[in-house]
Amino acid sequence: MEIARRKPDLTNQNRWMPNNRWRNWIGVIPFFLFIIAFVLLPSTNLFIGAFQDSKGNFTWENISVLANPYVLKSFSISLQVSVITSLAGGILGFFVAYAITIGKAPQWMRNIIMTFSGLAANFGGVPLAFAFIATLGHTGFITTFLKTICFPGTGGVQTCPFDIYETGFNLYSLTGLTLTYIYFEFPLMVLTITPALEGLKREWREASDNLGGSTIHYWVFVALPILMPSILGAMILLFASAFGAFATAQALTGGSIYLVTILIGQQIRGDVLNNPNEGYALALGMVIVMAVCIAGYSILQRRTARWLKS
Amino acid sequence: MKTTKYNFWGIFWAVVGLLYFFIPLYGTLEFSLRMIKGRLSFEAYRIILEDPKFLESFRYSAIMGLITVLISVMIFLPTVYWIHLRLPSVRPIIEVITILPFIIPVIVYVFGIIRTFSRPPLQMTLHPFTTDILMVAGYVVLSMPYMYRALDVGMRSIDVRTLTEAAQSLGSNWLQILLNVIIPNLRIAILSGSLICFATVIGELILGDFLVRPALGPYMVLIGRDRAYEPAALAILSYGLTWLCLGLIQAVSRGGTSQQLTGR
Structure with missing residues (x-):
């Protein structure tokens, strides 16, 4: 009897349709319940909150927080950090990926770079900030090391030209934050762009050489146009990861640099905007930036797939 | 066939990296x-490892990690199985x-979690x-991309x-199929997903910080604010832990594929 009842489950064909359809969805119900409770509900709450006043009536007012000079400043600092780190990290990562694929770096270097890319791309947050404070902070390893490089100067006074904090460097500033972010961004670039570089066919290089093209011709007219969607796509990924980062900036600067994420953190703690609903609008602004990024990424992905498939 | 002629720029950028x-x-x-001034010592590590607050927060985060792994396997494994078996058309949505x-x-x-669940009627x-229930739910969501992909x-x-x-x-029911057939065949995927999930929970700051629970992340921020040498020791320990997790994933997935019962 057991078997007789179970058998139709296998074939699934000659069953009464509505019942069949309902049974098909049973297995994914826990997943969707979980998603509705812990993803959909909080997100819609934020979204609706962005368009409500304190009494719960619909309003466009909150969106005007995005024109608040204080908030605009934080968006522009966040965008600035994200653009600079994704460009610098992306370019460095591209060259390192070039080194371990076409650049024919020794095998042991390739192995170490691939392993450490996986590691460093996952090494973010608070410990990363600690590592940079220990290296480039006031008493950090490099700072103290560079201080000891001194030359006998005029009048018997030694000059130490590499005291970086004397010459204007400060780890707890935008520059420091940028250097720190690059530590997890360029490995991310190496990981995402290496497959694309490996996909460059030797025949393309040979064809370019046979037609009399130089190395520069090959890169400018063949390789880079093919790689461009992958490079841009990967950089968007870097941009998004820098834009959403909170822990590293918080631990490094103690919240003294007003990134959007830091501002939202302060809004959660103590409503610095004096209106909880404006906090929702702030969050909405961030999600919109991220959504644009992901849309751009998926468009570029589709263009990349065209080349890598053939 | 293998050309041993090295490219200068290749070496240069590899060294920069x-x-x-x-x-x-x-x-x-x-x-x-x-x-300790004047000599190298493991003093900072000793202080960290003997700090009861460290042990407490590490234990808390580790337990949270294990619970998160358990819950997320329980949610995502049946889902992925079901999608592959019955509902391939739903896969893009998921x-x-x-x-x-x-x-x-x-x-x-x-932010969304706090504003949704800290107010009446839920509070x-x-x-x-x-x-802690909220924490686990949050961790499950944050590690969802890794866990789902691995499975x-x-x-x-x-x-x-x-x-x-x-x-x-052979007469198995659904539970038996999952426990005795699917899980043993997927143990490598489950293990690597679980390790990433666990590593995510251990390193997470924001949930523990804003929900004010004694997790490892907020502890680290506290140490970073008050101490000089201990944060560096913590960073090295955490780097080592990440290395361990990723190394285990690699070791597991390399040895694993040939041992699977059926392959296509």
Whole structure:
């Protein structure tokens, strides 16, 4: 009897349709319940909150927080950090990926770079900030090391030209934050762009050489146009990861640099905007930036797939 | 055939990359050993490892990690299995849902969680226990992209339909199929997904910080604010832990594929 009842489950064909359809969805119900409770509900709450006043009536007012000079400043600092780190990290990562694929770096270097890319791309947050404070902070390893490089100067006074904090460097500033972010961004670039570089066919290089093209011709007219969607796509990924980062900036600067994420953190703690609903609008602004990024990424992905498939 | 002629720029950029990796790492290691003036010692590590607050927060985060792994396997394994068996048409929707944590910044997500569950009628943040439920739910969501992907890749490599039909024709029920047939075949995928999930929970700051629970992340921030050498030691320890998790994943997935029962 057991078997007789179970058998139709296998074939699934000659069953009464509505019942069949309902049974098909049973297995994914826990997943969707979980998603509705812990993803959909909080997100819609934020979204609706962005368009409500304190009494719960619909309003466009909150969106005007995005024109608040204080908030605009934080968006522009966040965008600035994200653009600079994704460009610098992306370019460095591209060259390192070039080194371990076409650049024919020794095998042991390739192995170490691939392993450490996986590691460093996952090494973010608070410990990363600690590592940079220990290296480039006031008493950090490099700072103290560079201080000891001194030359006998005029009048018997030694000059130490590499005291970086004397010459204007400060780890707890935008520059420091940028250097720190690059530590997890360029490995991310190496990981995402290496497959694309490996996909460059030797025949393309040979064809370019046979037609009399130089190395520069090959890169400018063949390789880079093919790689461009992958490079841009990967950089968007870097941009998004820098834009959403909170822990590293918080631990490094103690919240003294007003990134959007830091501002939202302060809004959660103590409503610095004096209106909880404006906090929702702030969050909405961030999600919109991220959504644009992901849309751009998926468009570029589709263009990349065209080349890598053939 | 193999050309041993090295390209100057290739070597140059590889060395630049390696330096960027190793200088901060070496700097941190050296700094963490300098606590006692004039000589190298493990004093900073000793202080951290003997700090009851460290042990407490590490234990808390580790337990949270294990619970998160358990819950997320319980949610995602049946889902992925079901999608492969019955509802392949739903896969694109679920794939989009599972990458949502990459699109929504963690701080925004936590904001949403707090504003939704800390208010009437739910008010879950009033008690430690209900807050911990929120923490686990948050961790499950944050590690969802990794866990789902690991299980999906694993499920692709086995013939779900044949295995299920074979088990059914031998008289197994759904629970038996999952426990005795699917899970043993997917143990490598489950293990690597679990390790990433665990590593995510251990390193997470924002949830523990804003829900005010004694997790490892907030402890680290506290140490970073008050101490000089101990944070460096913590960074090295955490680097080591990440290395361990990723190394285990690599070791597991390399040895594993040939041992799977069925492959396509």
